[in-house]
Amino acid sequence: MNSHMPPSSTASQDQSVVRLRDVKRRFGATAALDGVSLNVQRGEILGIIGRSGAGKSTLIRCLNGLERPDAGTIEIEGRDITRLGEMDLQPLRRKIGMIFQHFNLLSAKTVEENVALPLKIEGWPRAKRLARAAELLDVVGLTGKANAYPKALSGGQKQRVGIARALAAQPALLLSDEATSALDPETTRSILALLRDINRRLGLTILLITHEMEVVRAIADRVVVLDHGRIVEEAPVWQIFSHPQSDTTRSLLSGVRPQLPAHIAGRLTQATTATVIVAADVGGAAATDFLKDIGRAFPDGLNLIHGGIDHIGSQPVGRFFLSLPSESLSLFLQSAQILGAHVEVLGHVADPV
Numbered sequence: 001m002n003s004h005m006p007p008s009s010t011a012s013q014d015q016s017v018v019r020l021r022d023v024k025r026r027f028g029a030t031a032a033l034d035g036v037s038l039n040v041q042r043g044e045i046l047g048i049i050g051r052s053g054a055g056k057s058t059l060i061r062c063l064n065g066l067e068r069p070d071a072g073t074i075e076i077e078g079r080d081i082t083r084l085g086e087m088d089l090q091p092l093r094r095k096i097g098m099i100f101q102h103f104n105l106l107s108a109k110t111v112e113e114n115v116a117l118p119l120k121i122e123g124w125p126r127a128k129r130l131a132r133a134a135e136l137l138d139v140v141g142l143t144g145k146a147n148a149y150p151k152a153l154s155g156g157q158k159q160r161v162g163i164a165r166a167l168a169a170q171p172a173l174l175l176s177d178e179a180t181s182a183l184d185p186e187t188t189r190s191i192l193a194l195l196r197d198i199n200r201r202l203g204l205t206i207l208l209i210t211h212e213m214e215v216v217r218a219i220a221d222r223v224v225v226l227d228h229g230r231i232v233e234e235a236p237v238w239q240i241f242s243h244p245q246s247d248t249t250r251s252l253l254s255g256v257r258p259q260l261p262a263h264i265a266g267r268l269t270q271a272t273t274a275t276v277i278v279a280a281d282v283g284g285a286a287a288t289d290f291l292k293d294i295g296r297a298f299p300d301g302l303n304l305i306h307g308g309i310d311h312i313g314s315q316p317v318g319r320f321f322l323s324l325p326s327e328s329l330s331l332f333l334q335s336a337q338i339l340g341a342h343v344e345v346l347g348h349v350a351d352p353v
């Protein structure tokens with residue numbers, strides 16, 4: 001670390017490991033990053049999600065100093081990296097451990113040599129770095145694999161080596177770049193569980209870049225939705241699931257939230273009939289009691305036709321598809337609003353569901 005460089009004045013004011021302010025990066029006519037401001041708080045897992053072309057890779061390259069923004073500041077532990085020369089960037093880069101979609105292991109080196117590589121670069125003596133590699137292999141569940149070569153490992157095991165290597169130099173931030181995108185669902189779950197475990201046990205701050213909502217739902221505390229280089233939404237994950245605000249978020253969520261079954265959706269008409277179908281989204285404590293509470297206003301009952309309660313982190317998130325008499329719709333809408341639910345009227349059906 002360059003000891004001549006004073007920490008910026010903002011460093012002492014919050015607990016951010018990373019702080020971006022109005023970061024812009026343009027390629028010709030394309031604004032890859034168009035005024036991005038965000039903080040990654042110490043100890044949190046922040047998910048950054050966006051479709052292809054949203055600006056995720058550009059953000060990563062700006063964070064690890066491979067790309068310079070056209071404007072704005074990027075502070076890592078209080079130091080603005082946007083104005084540093086290559087020499088001063090090196091020690092700051094080491095504060096960011098990275099894991100990649102395709103693992104990026106050296107095939108000619110053993111597992112322990114791969115893990116110890118960042119320490120070799122830092123000049124640690126061999127015995128010390130191999131002892132540290134052994135410790136890290138225990139942390140990631142690969143005890144006994146020290147002398148194996150990457151080609152003898154499964155994808156999940158390779159990613160565990162990648163995680164151990166990323167942790168070797170005790171980074172302030174672990175940056176995960178689509179780290180589970182090449183893995184099958186079961187292996188993905190085990191790698192995400194490992195990241196969650198490391199976050200809790202070591203207090204490690206994790207920035208997770210992904211295009212998969214399942215990934216942020218599994219482990220992130222908070223999520224930032226990026227679209228065309230801009231942040232279109234930012235909230236705790238459970239809130240994003242219960243009350244998505246932007247069309248981009250709703251579309252990213254469409255594969256992972258309950259949807260009205262196709263055979264019922266196919267019967268919907270916009271012409272008013274006797275029965276209306278609604279979707280009610282409600283998050284937090286109100287979700288658990290929603291059906292009971294709204295049922296009080298409807299002594300003849302409401303029909304739950306699909307959906308239910310999910311748990312995201314420690315929060316219940318309810319998404320209920322209900323059918324009710326059309327004449328009761330305005331009472332339903334008023335009651336649901338009082339109970340904190342967001343309701344979408346999906347349409348009518350000719351015959352009761």
Ligand SMILES: Nc1ncnc2c1ncn2[C@@H]1O[C@H](COP(=O)(O)OP(=O)(O)OP(=O)(O)O)[C@@H](O)[C@H]1O
Pocket residue numbers: 027030031032050051052053054055056057058059211
């Ligand atoms: N070096 C470059 N030259 C020209 N255009 C670029 C360059 N890098 C990125 N872009 C453009 O900037 C936008 C953001 O790209 P970026 O790769 O950051 O998105 P992304 O969210 O990572 O997408 P993906 O998930 O497909 O990797 C895109 O429109 C892309 O075409």
